[in-house]
Amino acid sequence: MPLIEVETTVDARNLSCPMPIVKTAQAMKTLAGGTIVEVLATDPGSTRDFVAWCKSTGNELVDQSSDGAVYRFVIRRK
Amino acid sequence: MTTAIIEPPVEVPIEAPAPALAPAIEPEVTPKDVLIIDYSGDLEKVWATMILASTSAAMGVKTRVFVTFWGLPAFVRDERRITGENWMQKMMSAMQRPGISHRKLSKMNFLGMGPWMMRRLAKQYHVASPKELLEAAQLMGVEFIPCQMTMDMFGLKPDDMIEGMAEPVGAATVIGLMTEQSVPLFI
Numbered sequence: 564m565p566l567i568e569v570e571t572t573v574d575a576r577n578l579s580c581p582m583p584i585v586k587t588a589q590a591m592k593t594l595a596g597g598t599i600v601e602v603l604a605t606d607p608g609s610t611r612d613f614v615a616w617c618k619s620t621g622n623e624l625v626d627q628s629s630d631g632a633v634y635r636f637v638i639r640r641k
Numbered sequence: 642m643t644t645a646i647i648e649p650p651v652e653v654p655i656e657a658p659a660p661a662l663a664p665a666i667e668p669e670v671t672p673k674d675v676l677i678i679d680y681s682g683d684l685e686k687v688w689a690t691m692i693l694a695s696t697s698a699a700m701g702v703k704t705r706v707f708v709t710f711w712g713l714p715a716f717v718r719d720e721r722r723i724t725g726e727n728w729m730q731k732m733m734s735a736m737q738r739p740g741i742s743h744r745k746l747s748k749m750n751f752l753g754m755g756p757w758m759m760r761r762l763a764k765q766y767h768v769a770s771p772k773e774l775l776e777a778a779q780l781m782g783v784e785f786i787p788c789q790m791t792m793d794m795f796g797l798k799p800d801d802m803i804e805g806m807a808e809p810v811g812a813a814t815v816i817g818l819m820t821e822q823s824v825p826l827f828i
Contacts, residue, residue: 588699
C-alpha cells in the first residue's frame with residue numbers, strides 16, 4: 564500500500580482497556596477532519612476495539628499492523 | 642441403445658410460507674444513546690460503570706448515568722468524611738466512607754485488603770482507576786444525573802457532590818429515556 568504520511572500520534576502504549584479508545588477519542592476532538600492519526604497500543608484487545616470504534620464513529624481505519632509487541636492503527640479522522 | 646427415462650419431477654405443492662407475526666407495535670425509533678443506572682456503590686461495579694460510560698462516550702454515543710441508592714455516595718467528594726443531616730444519615734456515611742476512592746468490594750473485602758490488592762493489580766496492569774475514568778467520562782460529556790429521592794434520603798446536598806453533576810431527577814425521567822431513546826443498563 565502507498566505510504567501514508569502520519570500527521571499525529573496517539574501513544575496509548577501500556578494502557579489497558581478502555582483507555583486506548585478513550586485517549587484516541589479525546590485526541591480526535593482536537594484535530595481537523597481528514598487528519599491522519601497513528602495510534603500505538605499494547606493492549607491485545609485493541610485490535611478488535613479499534614475496528615468497532617471506527618465503525619461506530621465513522622472514522623476510517625486506513626491501516627492496522629503489529630510488530631508483535633505494539634499494535635499500530637492508522638486512522639483518518641472523519 | 643438405452644433410453645433413459647427421465648421422470649418429470651414430482652411437483653410438490655409449495656405452501657406459501659406463513660406470514661411472520663408482525664410485532665404488535667413497530668418500534669419507531671432505534672436506540673441512539675446509552676443510559677446506565679448506577680445503583681451499586683461496590684468498587685467493582687462502580688469500575689464497570691465508569692469503563693462502560695467512558696467507552697460509550699468515546700464511541701460518540703450520548704451517555705447518561707443515573708446515579709441512585711448506593712451509587713450516590715460514590716459521587717460525594719472524596720474529602721467529605723461524614724454527610725447527612727440527622728444521626729442516621731451521618732451514621733450511614735460513617736459506616737461506609739463516601740467518595741469514589743473509598744469504595745469496598747462486594748466480595749473478598751477483608752477489611753480493605755481486597756480493594757487494596759485490586760487497586761495494586763490495576764496499577765500493575767495499567768488499568769485506569771475509577772476516578773481517572775470518571776474524569777475522562779466527564780471530559781467527554783457523560784452526564785451524571787443524581788436521583789433526587791436518594792439525595793433527600795441520604796441527606797446529601799449539592800455541595801457534597803463532585804463538580805459537574807447534572808440536576809437531580811426522578812424515576813419518571815429515567816423511564817422516559819428508556820422507553821423513548823436509550824439503551825438501558827442496570828449496574
